[in-house]
Amino acid sequence: GQSLEQPSEVTAVEGAIVQINCTYQTSGFYGLSWYQQHDGGAPTFLSYNALDGLEETGRFSSFLSRSDSYGYLLLQELQMKDSASYFCAVRPFNAGKSTFGDGTTLTVKP
Amino acid sequence: DAGITQSPRYKITETGRQVTLMCHQTWSHSYMFWYRQDLGHGLRLIYYSAAADITDKGEVPDGYVVSRSKTENFPLTLESATRSQTSVYFCASSDQYEQYFGPGTRLTVT
Numbered sequence: 001g002q003s004l005e006q007p008s009e010v011t012a013v014e015g016a017i018v019q020i021n022c023t024y025q026t027s028g029f030y031g032l033s034w035y036q037q038h039d040g041g042a043p044t045f046l047s048y049n050a051l052d053g054l055e056e057t058g059r060f061s062s063f064l065s066r067s068d069s070y071g072y073l074l075l076q077e078l079q080m081k082d083s084a085s086y087f088c089a090v091r092p093f094n095a096g097k098s099t100f101g102d103g104t105t106l107t108v109k110p
Numbered sequence: 111d112a113g114i115t116q117s118p119r120y121k122i123t124e125t126g127r128q129v130t131l132m133c134h135q136t137w138s139h140s141y142m143f144w145y146r147q148d149l150g151h152g153l154r155l156i157y158y159s160a161a162a163d164i165t166d167k168g169e170v171p172d173g174y175v176v177s178r179s180k181t182e183n184f185p186l187t188l189e190s191a192t193r194s195q196t197s198v199y200f201c202a203s204s205d206q207y208e209q210y211f212g213p214g215t216r217l218t219v220t
Contacts, residue, residue: 031207042200042211043153050207087152091207096141096160097168098209102152 004088004101011107012078020073020104022088029090032064032071033098037085046073046086075106083108112136116201116212124220129188131215133201141204142184144168144176146197147214153200159184191219 004024012018022032031050035043049055049064049071061074075082085105091098114135123129133142140161145153145168155168157176165176173195175187188195196219202209 033207033209035209042213043202043209044211045208048207089209096166097143097155097158100153 004090004099006088006101006104008102009105009107011109013109014078014080016078017074017076018078018106020075020086020106022071022073022101024069024071024090026090026092026099028093030093031091032062033089034062034073035087035089037087037103039084043087078108080108080110082106114201114203114210114212116215118215119213120216122218122220123191125191125193127191129191129217131186131199131217133184133186133212135182135203135210137203137205137210138181139203139205139210140181142178143202143204143209144174144184144186145200145202146170147200148197156186193219195219
């Protein structure tokens with residue numbers, strides 16, 4: 001089976017940089033995705049890494065290393081509105097469904 | 111309007127009743143998914159569908175039934191609701207790696 005591990009909570013201050021890690025155990029997958037979910041809202045797609053390396057989208061970047069079974073989401077210039085839960089997910093080669101991590105709750109303090 | 115919609119948004123029902131949650135998407139995405147999210151927890155996959163008339167179980171299928179006679183609709187039925195099924199239910203659709211989530215249905219079983 002597949003499993004993904006993320007820290008349950010992370011706290012940072014406004015303007016800082018924070019990294020949310022995702023380690024996984026899966027034999028093969030198409031890529032690593034990240035989703036954001038605000039309290040009371042639906043998850044929304046943030047980024048996708050099909051290949052190893054860094055993908056940058058504005059203040060958010062995502063990284064994947066298949067050799068290390070590891071990825072992370074990097075949030076720069078943190079804003080209060082970044083307070084949310086962040087989920088990593090993988091879609092294995094042998095399945096049409098994705099497996100999600102349990103999520104990391106990010107709290108941004110002033 | 112284009113997108114993915116769910117109805118009802120809120121539902122209160124009694125133990126033992128049958129409840130159907132509706133999901134509709136306008137993108138003609140092949141894949142559709144049903145997740146439940148309990149308070150403070152991650153997403154758990156109930157059922158998913160790769161195409162019309164093709165459905166498969168996820169992690170927590172017991173007590174739920176799905177059908178997909180048309181590509182755009184993917185209803186979820188709770189055959190005999192139990193208190194443990196009180197949760198927020200998200201429907202999602204996907205064409206490739208990105209999943210698009212509906213706004214969710216908040217279901218309370220009393």
